[in-house]
Amino acid sequence: MQVQNPFPLSRDELLTVYRQMRTIREFEERLHIDFGRGDIPGFVHLYAGEEATAAGIMHHLNDGDRIASTHRGHGHCIAKGVDVVGMMKEIYGKKGGSCNGKGGSMHIADLSRGMMGANGILGAGGPLICGAALAAKYRNKGEVGICFFGDGASNQGTILESMNLAGVWNLPVIFVVENNGYAESTSRDYGTAVDSYVDRAAGFGLPGVTVDGTDFFAVHEAAGAVIKRAREGGGPSLLECKMVRYFGHFEGDAQTYRAPGELDDIRANHNCLKILGDQLTAAGIISQSELTKIDEEVMVLIEHSVKEAKAAPFPTLADLTTDVYINY
Amino acid sequence: MSDIQTPPCVGIIANPVSARDIRRIIANASNLQTSERVSILLRVLTTLAASGVERVLMMPDKGGISAMLLRSLKRERSQNHQFPELEFVDMSVTSTVNDTFFAARSMQQAGVNAIIVLGGDGTHRAVVRELMLGTQAGKKAVPIAGLSTGTNNAFPEMREPTITALAVGLYATQRLKGTQALAQNKVLEVSIDQGQRRDIAIVDAIISRDRFIGARAIWKTDNLEAAYLTFADPQVIGLSAIGGLLEPVGRTETGGLTISISDDPGRCKFRLKAPIAPGMIADIGIAGFERMPAGQPFSVALEAGVIALDGEREMPFDTHEQVSITLHENAFQTIDVTRCMQVAAREGLYIHQPSRLS
Numbered sequence: 001m002q003v004q005n006p007f008p009l010s011r012d013e014l015l016t017v018y019r020q021m022r023t024i025r026e027f028e029e030r031l032h033i034d035f036g037r038g039d040i041p042g043f044v045h046l047y048a049g050e051e052a053t054a055a056g057i058m059h060h061l062n063d064g065d066r067i068a069s070t071h072r073g074h075g076h077c078i079a080k081g082v083d084v085v086g087m088m089k090e091i092y093g094k095k096g097g098s099c100n101g102k103g104g105s106m107h108i109a110d111l112s113r114g115m116m117g118a119n120g121i122l123g124a125g126g127p128l129i130c131g132a133a134l135a136a137k138y139r140n141k142g143e144v145g146i147c148f149f150g151d152g153a154s155n156q157g158t159i160l161e162s163m164n165l166a167g168v169w170n171l172p173v174i175f176v177v178e179n180n181g182y183a184e185s186t187s188r189d190y191g192t193a194v195d196s197y198v199d200r201a202a203g204f205g206l207p208g209v210t211v212d213g214t215d216f217f218a219v220h221e222a223a224g225a226v227i228k229r230a231r232e233g234g235g236p237s238l239l240e241c242k243m244v245r246y247f248g249h250f251e252g253d254a255q256t257y258r259a260p261g262e263l264d265d266i267r268a269n270h271n272c273l274k275i276l277g278d279q280l281t282a283a284g285i286i287s288q289s290e291l292t293k294i295d296e297e298v299m300v301l302i303e304h305s306v307k308e309a310k311a312a313p314f315p316t317l318a319d320l321t322t323d324v325y326i327n328y
Numbered sequence: 329m330s331d332i333q334t335p336p337c338v339g340i341i342a343n344p345v346s347a348r349d350i351r352r353i354i355a356n357a358s359n360l361q362t363s364e365r366v367s368i369l370l371r372v373l374t375t376l377a378a379s380g381v382e383r384v385l386m387m388p389d390k391g392g393i394s395a396m397l398l399r400s401l402k403r404e405r406s407q408n409h410q411f412p413e414l415e416f417v418d419m420s421v422t423s424t425v426n427d428t429f430f431a432a433r434s435m436q437q438a439g440v441n442a443i444i445v446l447g448g449d450g451t452h453r454a455v456v457r458e459l460m461l462g463t464q465a466g467k468k469a470v471p472i473a474g475l476s477t478g479t480n481n482a483f484p485e486m487r488e489p490t491i492t493a494l495a496v497g498l499y500a501t502q503r504l505k506g507t508q509a510l511a512q513n514k515v516l517e518v519s520i521d522q523g524q525r526r527d528i529a530i531v532d533a534i535i536s537r538d539r540f541i542g543a544r545a546i547w548k549t550d551n552l553e554a555a556y557l558t559f560a561d562p563q564v565i566g567l568s569a570i571g572g573l574l575e576p577v578g579r580t581e582t583g584g585l586t587i588s589i590s591d592d593p594g595r596c597k598f599r600l601k602a603p604i605a606p607g608m609i610a611d612i613g614i615a616g617f618e619r620m621p622a623g624q625p626f627s628v629a630l631e632a633g634v635i636a637l638d639g640e641r642e643m644p645f646d647t648h649e650q651v652s653i654t655l656h657e658n659a660f661q662t663i664d665v666t667r668c669m670q671v672a673a674r675e676g677l678y679i680h681q682p683s684r685l686s
Contacts, residue, residue: 006539006632006644189390196392198348199361208359210348211543221543225353237353242423283539 003284007217009059011285017059017216018280018291021051021273022298023084024075028247030302031074031091035251039310041093042104047075049214049246052272053178054079056219057146057239060227066114066132067146068125070178071106073118076148082110088305094312100323101315122153126162126175133171133236142231144172152183154197163204166236173236174226175201178213180245185257201238213241214272217279244270336500337383338376338412339435339470341428341455342369343447344391346478349545349640355608360477362392365446368475369397370404372444372493377410379497385440387431388416390423425454432458435470441500442471442663444492448478449566449638453530456515456660460528463660471499471510471661482531482564483638487665495668498677508671511664514558514584514622517654518635520645527637532557532568533653534636535628539644546636549610553630555587556620556653565603566639573602574617584655586626588615625652 005011028048035044047054050072058079061067069076077087082098090097091105098108109117116132119125125147133145149159154177166173177197181188198208209226211218219241226237244266248255255263280286342365351357376384388394394416401411417434421427432455435443445455452474463469473496474484499509516529537551546567559579560571571577571585589612590596596613604610620626628635628651635643635651645651672678 004539004632008540008542189395192392193396196344196348196362198352198359199363202359202361207352207356208348209350209353209543210345211350215541217540217542218544222350222353225350225543229353240348279540 005285006283007279007285008220013059014280014286015290015294017055018276018286019294019298020079021055021216021276022295023301024048024051024054024078025273026298026302027074027078027084027087027305030306032247032251034306040091042091042106044091044105044251045072045249046247046251047072049266049270049272050178050180050243051075052216052276053176053213053219053241053243056216057174057176057223057227059220060224061114061144061146063112063114064141064143065145066116066129066136066143067148068116068129068132069118070125070148070150070153071118071120071122072150072178073106073108073148077108077110077115077118080110080115081113082108082115084301085305085308086110088302088309089312092309092312093314094309095315095319096312097309100319101312102319102323123149123156123158125149126156126159127165129173130162130165130169130171133166133173134169136172137169144174144227144230146174146176148176148178150183151177151179151181151188151192151197152186154200155183155192160200160204163201163206163236163238167204167206170233170235172230172233174223174230175206175236175238177238177240178243179240180243182245182249182257184249185253185255187257197238197240206236206238208238208240210240210242213243214270214275216272216276243272335382336380336502337385337438337440338381338496338500339431339438339440339443340369340372340384340386341431341435341443341445341447341451342387342389342393343428343451343477344389344393345423346447346451350543351545351547351605351608354547355605357606362396365393365477366396366400368446368477368489369393370400371490372475373411373414374409375490375493376497376500377412379494380501381412381497384412384414385435385438386414386416387427388419388421389427390421428454429458433462436462436467439468440470442473442496444473444475444496445484446475446477447484448476448481449483449531450640451478452483453528453638456530457528460515460660469661471663473663473665482561482566482568485665491669492663492665494672495663495665498668498672499663503677504668504671506661509663509668510661511580511667512658513579513660513662514655514657515659516556516558516584517656518637518643519625519652519654520643520649522650525643527643529556529637530558531638532566532636534567535630535633535651536636536641537630537633538641539632539634541634541641541644544640546639546641547605547608549604549612550591551633552589552612553633554589554628556626556655557585557587558655560585565606567604567636569604570600570602570612570614571617573600574614575619577619582657583622584620585617586620587617589613590615620655622655622657625654627652
């Protein structure tokens, strides 16, 4: 008897989503090791643990939809379709990287995919996405903009101003709060006066919804509703995804602010990749061996990307003055 | 004999995440802000203090309610406003429904006289589920008083919290007896494979052909298969409104209602428009409905799907699993606010002599 697919995505789509989330996880786990070895210049902030949110939202987007990412942007890039080898080269600071090796982790961008860039400035994505969404509104093709920011950046004036602007101009924007509980090392309880981000949105007349950001299907369903609303002219809204961060704020963060056992609990009980894998195999539509095969293929891809990155040359002095100005 | 604890102590469970689900997007449902929830709590606390309740045991949270309440109390106390002694349940906060379970269990163990619940149907269900388990294990039954801060709110009535707190105060301080103050309520017991998995609903258990939990709140009507209702009020919203507009059943009336739902032209007998979420009037195909006598298990015909309990998808079930639903009466107690205040007025409980100023 053929098993009925109980999920709102086709079997092929589910395999693609799993592959995407596994790619993000392995990409970040590998950077954790390589950064610790001193192989990587600059700084990295890892997205591991938060994959379900990027995948659940980006599944609804096309290349014409724009996203403004954060300092923790690798997961957004991969889920938006940015080339993994190009990303690895970029993080290694090499030619052939997404930005030719001149930006590094916090400036990966690929406008052909609608990825407007990771961003080292907290809360900077708000005004940027309002601009992109204003353009989308004029183009009138149903494109939307997604602004990712963390619970810490939610307290930046830029985010609040952007919510106001998006409300006034009825822009097709979704403000996505990736709430992992810590603004760097400051817990949300300590640093945020009104802890509900849905309340913040309500202050600007935007509807908001909170979901479990570790459950791909919860994020996917809620994101589908807010994105559809924006595409149809319903205007801006806010989506809060409650999630967990596997690593420190930055690599090298000793994480002394966490409770004893907190990280063990996160990895044991809030592993979004395992949650998705278990949902798929329990429903009987995808086997564990199919998932394992994807895991292996992803490992090969990541290994390949690191080899390519290490082998690629650094930018030259002449590269310093290219891509700085653009003539329109 | 009095069951009442001396000095009077009342529990408060305020869910910080009620009214935050997807229905705000798809149906413009209301969003009660944290600051308003704290205002409600301050009104409840001052009213309990004025009623003679000396101690309140409250669930802590990381959603902003406790933190904002403590800041507000500091301000209020500096102005010499009177509040009961406020103590938080000693627990580690998980920001999941487990917090509600743990807090309800602790409060029952501590012997509170009543628990005031701020939330929607889902929050009330979680509190009742835990209290019923405690009662079955031999602990004293604790009545609840609901304050509506959720989305659908078929169970908690819409009322100014000051009045609810007055009624709770009357019962907690023994000015009203249980026979005067309390009402009995029905529950639906959902059992999968002869009790391998069990849960309850206090308003509605909905069977959907969806098979995943997703964003939890049930809002799409395309896949609805059946509804089982403890009561069906034509003046409430939510999926129980389908029953309310078909065959009203009172909260204290005996029995419940079961409805078969289908868009299949071969099964659908007629269609019904019902407010299944705030601002969302859905057109539902009705295949049949019947009264649901207490104590009689009803087998779910659908082979595989998900059961939504009081508005939220909770229990997926598969082709090899048998689901049955049974209505139970006199399952738990609530503070009957209307009756409390009527008795208080009739017996002059708030009349007193003028203070003699020296």
